[in-house]
Every structure is written in C-alpha cells, then in structure tokens.
Amino acid sequence: MKHAKLITGIIGIVLGGIIAFLIPTPQGLSHAGMVVLASIVTANIFWIFNVLPSFITGLLMLCSWVLLGAVDFPTSFNIFSTTTMWIIIGGLALGTAATKTGLINRMALKIMSYLPANFRGQSLALMLAGTIISPMIPSAHPKAAMSTPIAEGISDALSYEPKGKGSSGLFMAAIWGFIVMEASFLSATAQNYAFKGLIPTKYQNVLTWGNWFLLMLPWTIIALVLGYWLLNFLFKPKNDQPVSKDFIHQKLEAMGPMSNQEKITAAVILVAIIFWILGSAIKLEAAITALIGVCILTATKVLTPADFKNRLSWDTIIFIGTVMALGNVMKTVGLTTWLYKILQPLINPILSNIWITVIVLPIVIYLCKFVVVSLISTGTLIVLCLLPFFSTMSFNPALLILIITASVNIWMLNYMDAPVITGQAAVQGKMVSKSGLAKSSLGYMVINILGLLLCVPVWTLMGLV
Template identity: 75%
Template sequence: MKKHTKLIAGIIGIILGIIIAFCIPNPQGLSHKGMVVLASLVTANVFWIFNVIPSFVTGLLMLCSWVVLGAVDFPTAFNIFSGTTMWIIIGGLALGAAAIKTGLIKRIAYKIMSWFPANFSGQVLALFTAGTIISPMIPSAHPKTAMSTPIAKGLSDALGYKEHSKASSGLFLAAIWGFLVMEASFLSATAQNYAFKGLIPVKYQAVLNWGNWFLMMLPWTIVTLVCGYFLLRFLFKPKDDKTISKSFIHKQLQDMGTMSRNEKITGIVILIAIIFWILESIVKIPAAVTALIAVSVLISLKVLTPQDFKTRIAWNTIIFIGSVMALGNVMQTVGLTTWLRIILKPVINPILGNVWITVIALPILIYLCKFAVVSLISTGTLILVALLPFFSTMSFNPALLVLIVTTSVNIWMFSYMDAPFITGEAAVNSSMTTASALAKSSFGYMIINIIGLLLCVPVWQLMGLA
C-alpha cells in the first residue's frame, strides 16, 4: 500500500477517534469510558485495515490509550498477557519452531508423499494428507506455507508442469489447502484459534479444549478434505495425468539422511504434548503447562537454544494476538457490550436466532468483510467483538461462533485477502498459480465451508451445544 495512503488513513483514524471520544455527547446507556474504548477500537481498525503501522504496535497503543485516557487501569488493560492462552501460544510456537529447525516437518511431508502415486491426483492427495497431519504441530500459518509451497514447486517441476499452468496451480493450492485451510480442524494448528477462543468469556472457553474442538470440527474436516480434493482435481487436473518415477521424492529423503537425534526428540515431545492436550480434562494439567514443559524439555536437551527462543518465535504476532484478545474483557468492563447489544439487536438477532441460519449467514458476512479487512485475526476479532453483546441471549453455545469464524476468515478470492498466501507465493517467486486459479478455488472453498458447518450442527446438538 502506498505511503501517502497509509498516512491519510492514519490521520483519518486518529481524527475519528478524537471525535468519538471527546466531541460526541455520550449516548444514553454508555459512559465516557465506554466512548474512549469505542474510539480506540475505531482508530485501531482503520490502522489495521490500511496497515498504517505494524499491527502489533497498533494493538499496544490501543491498550495504552485505555490507561492514559482513564478508561481502565493497567492491570485490566493488560490482564490477558498473564492468562493461560498467551502461554499456550508461546509454547506452541516454540514447539513449531523446533519441528521446522530440525527438519522433522519436511521429513514427514516427503515420507507421506512417497506413499502416493507420483502423478497430479496422487500428489494432491499427498499434500492434503501431509498438511492435515502436520497442522497441529505448527501453530503458525506463515512457516507452513513457506515450507509447503516449495515442496509443491519441486513436485510440479518433477512432473513436468509449466509455470502458471492449471496443474502447477493445482499443486500450489493443494499445498495451501492441506497446510493452511485444514488448520481449522485442530485447536493447536494456528495461534489465531487460541486468539478467537480467548476473545469469548471464560465460562464458554472450557468447551473448546483440544479434544472437543477436534470432535466438533470432524464433519467439517471430512467434507473439506474430500470435497476440496475433488474440487482441485476438477479445476486443475491435466488431461494426461501420467505417473512418473518417485525419484524426486526419494532424493529429497536421501539428502536428509537418517533421522537425527533432535528430530526424534522433537517428534516424541510434540506427540506427548498433543496426547496431554487431548486428555486435558482427564489428567487435569492445563494445556499451557503442557506446552511450557515440552518447550523446557527441548531447551534442556539443546534441541532449541536460547537464541532460537529469541529469533524463531514470532513475538510480534504474540503481542498482536494479546492486544486484540484484551478487547472482550475491557468492553464488558466499561459497559460497551451492553450498549452495542441494544444498538445492533435488529441486525444481529436474525443471524443468531437459529444455529442453522447462523452457519449460513455468518460465513457470508465474514466473506464480505474480508474484502475490506485483510488480516485474518482482525476480521475474526471484529466479528466476535460485534457479537459479544449477544452471547447471553443466544439459543446455542457462543463457543460455536469461534469455530464458524475460524473456518470462514480463511478465504483467498484475491491473494491480498490471505497473508499466508502471499508468503506461499513469495516462497516460489510467484511462479506457480494465477489470479483466476485463486478465485475459482476460493469460491469453491466458500461453498464447501458452509456445507461442512451445516453438517457439524447435528454433532453440536448431540454434544448439547446447539
């Protein structure tokens, strides 16, 4: 985005914030503190939409503005940074960093690919399978797309596909689909899942443990994998889907050599951590504690070094997530949620009145928002914050909204709408896919997503959540 556009947007955002906080009389039912929080939220959203300054800096300034302008005190504004969610994110990102550093993830990916036929259909299925299996190990989308798309590029070259051809686009999108889209299937697959979970009141968060999340999303996972596979085959399969030698894949595995000590340790530690996350309600060990113990073991065994802990973890992402998660608690503290419920009731009530309507209408609303709000976390935050006032009056568990938001923010009609796509394209020098391929596959996903969510509703009803 051009520099002057960011500057103009920044000035407009600040002016809007000042007008809301200090020039407009407090509406009935909302205090000055509530107006300050509303003003900061408006300004922050303008900054996030136009990327005026780094997103995490905007988030920190938003929190600081609440303290400086007297909306809440420091402990209230920054309370989220002492909560368990932030430590789960830190621990999860560190585990993912170890899996990438040791080469474990690449080894798993290539090994899975060696099991499938070396043709378009076989390797699309391999990328889907590898991405889905690897997703819960790395809670960050950018490293996964940066790693998976070059693998897809190597496969495309080995299969003899021309750059930007249908088949090349199909393999690129298969890597994205498996390693990025399927993140919604597992709580630990991306930090944004924890961020959205952290936005809702604590009393609703308990149901969103690792095991429940997986069960609640299982119909969606199956539908999205099966339909996604056939969608990419329909759109991009070459006429001559010939099978070639797997020499490329075998060479990659051969070059990696035998499994190293650090790979083995990382694999065992991550596997044990996932088991404890699944059994969290039984073993009574908080997920954050499990993550931190796992990271401590890796550092103690020198799989990760203190330097890795400083440089391989996206601390800016952690700060950004923490700042947006703080919104829910502060909005309730200053009475902003109650006021918004009254104002937005005529618009929101029809959407949330019935869970079947919600899983159709809410994704469509999110799709429309994504054309304006680029950041996945920002979009999800805006939606959940807008719906927060209605949690107490809903006919189904508000935790389900987190699942709907998680699956629906990840669309890519245009590459700018999904930052990890940009990372993936950059990793292969934009040599694999086309704008048309992105649009067609994204539109297909948008339909599949709603179908998958509809099929989840009976499971949610059996679990007593809807």
C-alpha cells in the same frame, strides 16, 4: 500514493478523538466506554491500512485506555498473564523446533513417497500431509513457506507449466492441506487461540483440544473429500500419468537418517498432543503441557536461546495479546451491553437459529474479508460484534468461534489471505494463476458452509445446541 499511510493515520486519530471527546456520550454508555469505542475505531483503521505494524497499533490501543482513564493498567494488560497467551508462546516454540529440525519436511516427503507421482496422488499427499502436520505448528506463515516449495518441486518433476492447471492445483493442494485445514485443530494456528480468548471463560472451557477436534470432525472430512474433488476437477491435467518419484527420494536421501533432535521433537510433540486431548480429564492446563515440552527441548539443546530470540514471532504474539484484551475491557466499561441494544435488530435474525447462523455468518465474513485483510482482525471484529448477544443465544456461543475460524481463510483476490501471499512469495509467484486462486477460493466458500451444516447434528448430540 506516497503519504497514504500518514493521511490515513491522521484520519484515524482525528476520528477517534471526535468519538471520545466531541460526540455526546449516548444514554447507557459511560465516557470510559466512548474512549474504548474510539480506540477500537482508530485501531481498526490502522490495522486495515497497515499504518503501523499491527502489534504497535495494538500496544498503543491498550496504552490509550490507561492514559485516558478508561481502565487501569492491570485490567488493560491482564490478558498477558493468562493461560491462553502462554499456550500460544509454548505452541509456537514447539512448532519452531519441528521446523528447525526438519521433522516437518521429513513427514511431508514421507507421506508423498507412498502415493503415486501424478497429480491425483501428489495433490492428495499434500493435503494429507498438511492436515497431519497442522496441529504441530500453530503458525500459518512457516507452513506456507515450507509447503509450497515442496509443491513446486513436485510440479517441476511432473513437468507442469508454471501457472498452468497442474502447477496451480499442486500449489492450492499445499495451501489446502497446510493452511485451510488449520480449522480442524485448536493448536494448528495461533488465531484459533486468539478467537477463543476473546470469549468469556465459561465458553472457552468448551473448546478443549479434544472437543474442538470432535466438533469440527464432520467439517474436516467434508473439507478434505470435497476439497480433493474440487482441486482435481479444476486443475487435473488431461494426461495424468505417474512418473518417477526420484525428486521425493532425492530429498529424503539428502536429509539422511532421522536425527536425535528430530526424534526428541517428535516425541515431545506427540506427548503434548496426547495431553492436550486428555487435558480436561486429567485437569492439566494445555499451557503447562506446552511449556514443559519447551523446557525439555531447551534442556536437550533442540532449542537454543538464539532460537527464542530469532525464530519466535514475538510481534505476532504481542499483536494477538492486544486483540484478545478487547473482549474483557469492552465488558468492563459496558460497551458490550450498549452494542447489544444498537445491533440487536440486525444480528438477532442471524443468531435466531443455528442452521441460519452457519449459512449467513460465513457469508458476512466473506464480505468483510474484501475490506479487512487480516484474518485475526476480521475474526476479532465479528466476535466483538456478537459478544453482546452471547447470553440470549439458543446455542452455545463457543460454536461461533468454530464458524469464524473456518470462514476467515479465503483468497478470492491476491491481497485477502496473508499465508497465501507468503506461499506465493516462497515460489516467486510462479505456480498459481489468478483465476486458479479465485476458482478454488469460491469452491472452498461453498464447501465450508456445507461442512459447517454437517457439524450441526454433532454439536446437537454434544449438547451445545
């Protein structure tokens, strides 16, 4: 429909206006709360139907709070001065350096060179390479765009038919390693920081880099082991005989010896990860570590001013910031307390027991993904709905962030996962079939819940349940 976005946008604005100014303010909620509620409804309609670029919608939402008197400017835009925003900026800059210098490509190809050149060996290589590389690049789209052409080259070298079982399986191995395994590490994607930033500071402090890794370790093992088994079960060709690794060796030879810029980048990222792990023990903010690393890379000319202008995804950074502002503002205007009273009968049973939560909440998220395409928007909506219940839960609410970040990444249908769309675009849609997407996503949905269930004993041992 030619004017669908315009019509949807008008509907969103009209609906927001009705909520803010025509519906009587319910008991227990202020007019400021109604304004914020109206802006959330309008913004989500805009995000779901892509009426405007996501970051523009987010900025308009924050501006509307100030213009309509819900909160003042410092409260509305406070998130942009927090450490969370700066760790996102610093982390994305580190990832930019790793991609620009070719370090990530070299690591992936090197890992592949050690394993047999057949489906079993190279699917495992792609999954392991992605898992190892994930914490270095906090952005899914560059990883999808970089990894899937490598998978395509391997598929061609193995003479797999486009969109056949072998080709589909290698594509999904790249997605599994480089995208799915992002849930294992706090620094693997900016959305992890975004979801973390939505919750109160006392719960954020639980989710340090090291704690996140330990809390998700059982999930990581299950996701890798069962994921590898699933992809081989679904996609392994009948005659899976090893062939020459010439493709991989040619790529490595074309890259030449490791450059000084690669070595500097590798050293900076390695030190940064070490300090992120030790952050709580040595009282060093993760943002400071990331920003010092960026300064070193800039001083050594690995990164240039042009890189900051052209390679950093500033629209994504701004969008994440506007989404993260919601939690604090909702609490300020009393919207969280009011929502608690409204949603209590529906949500209390889900949060009554951690075992029930790790089964039911992912299923709710899966269903939401059929409507709300954006991973960050889906996670944000879920967090905002659960935020009013944090004080009454029987387990630490920080665990909800782990459940959410592991559950939003599904790709049953083409439109449901933007990084998968990026990966398909990078290979001109020639690798994976629709049935291959659907089957692997369904398998992941089951594996994800199994992995989360196995995390519960670890969460209990760490005193969070």
